[in-house]
Amino acid sequence: MLDRQCNAINLIAPAMAVELRAAGFSGTKFAAIPNGVQIHDTRPSSPPHPCRFITVGRVSRQKGLDILIDAMALIPDQLQPGLVRIVGDGPERPALQAQAERLGVAHALQWLGELGHGSVLATLGQSMVFLLPSRYEGMSNAGLEAMERGLAMLMSRCGGLDAHIRADMGWVVSPEDPDSLATALSEAITSPPPVLSSMGERNRAYALQHFDLEVVAARYLDLFTSLHRQESVKFAHDQHHRSRLP
Secondary structure (H helix, E strand, C coil), X not given: CHHXXXXXXXXXXXXXXXXXXXXXXXXXXXXXXXXXXXXXXXXXXXXXXXXXXXXXXXXXXXXXXXXXXXXXXXXXXXXXXXXXXXXXXXXXXXXXXXXXXXXXXXXXXXXEECCCHHHHHHHHCCEEEEEECCCCCCCCHHHHHHHHCCCEEEEECCXXXXXXXXXXXXEEECCCCHHHHHHHHHHHHHCCHHHHHHHHHHHHHHHHHHCEHHHHHHHHHHHHHHHHHHHHHHXXXXXXXXXXXX
C-alpha cells in the first residue's frame, strides 16, 4: 500500500533500501536525503590534553558497548585511565560496568551519564575520536554532531553514516566483531594527534558539504517541488482527458 500510494519514500540511510526491497518495495519512489546537523561557525580549538575517545548515546544493547569492552580487553597494554568517555545512560549500564570490572578495563572508562546538549557539544570538542560500535544504526545524529565538531570516526558497518566514512576520515569495522574493533582501536590509539586532527578536519568539511541543515532542507524543498510539479502535470492531463469525454 505504501509503495502504491506514496509519491516519495525518503531513506535517511543507504541500507534501508535493501531492507525495504526485501519487504516488497519496488524502489522506484525512493529518495535519499540524510539527517541534517546544525553547523557552528568554527571548529572547537584543540584542548591541551584531549580525551582520545568518546561515545554518545543511550546505553542499550543496540549501541554495542559490550563489544567495545570486549575489544578493549584484547589490548590491555594500550589502555590508559579515562581513555574512553561514555556520555549517556540506560538499562545496560550496571551490566556493562560489571563486565568492565571483570575484564580489567574499568579504569579506562569514564561514565559521564546524561548531559545537556550544550555540554555534549563541549565534551565532543574535548575529544579526538568518536566511537559508534553499534549492532544496528540508522543515521546517527550523535555521529553527525561529532563530524561537525571535527572528530575522527570509528564505527561499525551498519549501512548508515559509516557509508560516508573513507579511510582518511576514520575506521569502519564489522559489527559484533571485537577483534576487528580492537585492531581499529589500537590504530587510533597509536595515531599521532595531527593525523587524527586531519581526519577530523575532513569529517567537518564533509558535514558542511552534505549534512548542513540548510543543505538538507534545500534537498527536501527540491523533492517537494518535483512532486508538486508531477502532480500538477497529472492533474492537467486528467482535466484535459475529462473535458474530451462526451
